[in-house]
Amino acid sequence: MTDTAVSRLVVVGANHRSSSLALRDALFVEDAAVPGVLAMLRDRCGLTQAMLLSTCDRVEVMAVDADPGACGAALSRFLAEIACIDPADAAGQIYTLTGEDAVHHGFAVAASLDSQIIGEPHVLGQVKAAWRLARDAGMAGAELEAVVQGAFACAKRVRSETAIAQGPVSVASSAVQTARDLHGDLDRTRGLIVGTGDMAELMAEAFQAAGLTRLTVTAPRDTLADGLARRIDAHALPFDQLPEALRGSDVVVTAVGGRTYAITLEQVRDALRKRRQRPIFLVDAGIPGDIEPAVNREENAFLYDLDDLEHIALSGRAGREAAARAAWDVVGQEVAAFLKRRAARDAAPAITALRDHAEALRAEALAAAGGDADKATRLLVNRLLHEPSCFLRDVAERGDEDTRRAAEALLRRLFALHDDKESDR
Template identity: 55%
Template sequence: MSALAQRVVIVGANHRSSSLGLRDALYVDDASAPSFLDGLKQAGLAEALVLSTCDRVEVWCADTEADHATTLVGEAFAAKAGLTAEGLASHLYTLSGGEAVRHGFTVTSALDSLVIGEPHVGGQVKAAHRLAREAGTVGGHLDAFVQAAFAVAKRVRTETAVGEGPVSIAAAAVQVARDLHGDLGGCRALLIGTGDMGELVGESLLAAGLTDMLVTAPKETRAETLARTLGCHVLPFEDMRDGISGADVVLTCVGGRTPVVTADAVSLALKRRRRQPIFLVDAGIPGDIEPAVNRIENAFLYDLADLEKVALEGRATREQAARAARAIVESEATAFLRGRAARAAVPAIVALRDQFEATREKVLAEIGADVDPAEATRLLINRLLHTPTETMKSIAAEGHEWQTMEKTLRKLFHLEG
């Protein structure tokens, strides 16, 4: 089968085309992927991988006919979701050829996610590729496409800022903490209160490398529960001031009527710390930290509004970088498609060369060693052109294909006139 016959085809549903409920029904987890892919293979789709994430469920494949692939994938998805293929069809999109290549490159480069630059997308595509290889459903055509997608994603990451800048309040808090303290591995944090936003930011700090966190709250039982969730230790609430002195990051989420962290407490803590800075995150509504802390040197206080501004700046940075990233995707997709199309000519070129060589050897065998070189070359040219000439005359006589062939012939051999 020629490279020209094989086309990249993508069939699926994403966060723009379908509901979360439908994507949940279509979702193919890692444990189910081998049997799902084997079902596609048995049905006649030899090259396929399945990409299942929160944002999308797609099958990437290589097939000779987009309609054939669409039918097989639609039936497999319908069986997975317990729906009819006809009822599901309107919720699925099918992309083939250039559209599929551009989509795959865009997805792998994290430009089609709910959060542009989402760092986990490339890993999800790699995992899907690995599972498909293990299932025996990755051939040369699909593998070439996926490897090209990885290369494009790498170029986007290295040449643009699409993955830089925080896009959420929790990510913003992590960035500010890193800007102030550098590597968080040697830092200590104190989480005061058990509100949801405090837990979320605390989780993000721990995921970013912070290893030492204490949890305290007016109700010790709640502090103990949250500490178990985060894998941290509990600090008695009455020892909170001492905890602030030992913390590089203080995170509050109590939301009471009176501040739990006063300016005096922060000033005392900074004296004990020999003026080493403290990053304070007030995630409480109403606020938990006295506004006067803003006026204390080496105390860096951010509330939710401050962190939201940092996140908005990060989103703007990513959106701006995404324009440059999409230009890279378009350029690479065009180059990939041209390369695959050029490869499609290779079998015909090889066959033509083989035929010319066979004709040359036959002519040499017939004329012997004593024939005049000019006569030998005339005979060789006549032999090489005989069949094409007769075929062109026949096509010209029929008329309907000759104009196209003549243009091709003149372009192929740079003929004048």
């Protein structure tokens, strides 16, 4: 491959398909530590253009180097070193991509096509954050920036032209989407978390990310409710005030898992009367269940358990996988367009040199002709064709028929020459 901006690109890393979770955990770099790692890449690997993307799905370095093969080997050793493992043990789990393959990979990552959950919206934000850190560290050169900006443009097209980001793909996102279908924008709703299990915190964070900011936590043990409320920046309420809290809540998530129902049919009926039948969305994430099943028969009470939400999530995943085919087409188009633009830029210096050479020969011919235009043009033509003619004769004399034919074909294409035999047909 010729020495172009694209050919100097290299990506080295480990992702959810190539490596074990243990290796990715060992490789993981916190945001605060990224500048230090980038400095090590500069000082120890001699890189001037590099970015580090470190997420739960992947840890990889994208860099530009004059010798991508040697750079890839050095980066593999570097990653093994920061993970404190033998490079031989990591060899089968760390991949190296160069040139066009590296471009295609980078575009696919930004478009969230290389993620465990296809279409996850936060992936592009992670790539942008990694790029900001590289830029702040002075590692964002023009060649690397061109690839990264191309990846951002590709991700934008994928988002706007395909349905890859539509449909919930996890239990928590299914709950959020269902709540939105019922209530609309969640920033106008109130939420209640009953219990402090892991699913309660996960659901709370998902709803907060979706815009539900007015959140109350209650649990049979007040100390646990206080702790969860502090962690998620919510309000804590004594458990004996649950019936009152239920009346003011539009979204209710339970994760108690006790021997008796935390929320009964009568409590929900009372809450609906006080709410003038404004609907309540309830998620029962308790094992065993926390909400009396008969609640689901109430006209304005919408009760979902984990199985219900998992069915919605499975449907969303299937929809995204179908949309991924169209998204991959977009990635292919964007990679092809990017490579074409970069090839044009790489050819620009040679074109400029050719023009400068022709202009110099023109000036020499004019000076040598002493104002005789006919003589000047003959001199110019002879001088322009001298080197190509010598090259063709030299190749022919060496008996290198393949090179002669290739050179002759290139000259015919460059100067739009036609074979006399072909023109006679």
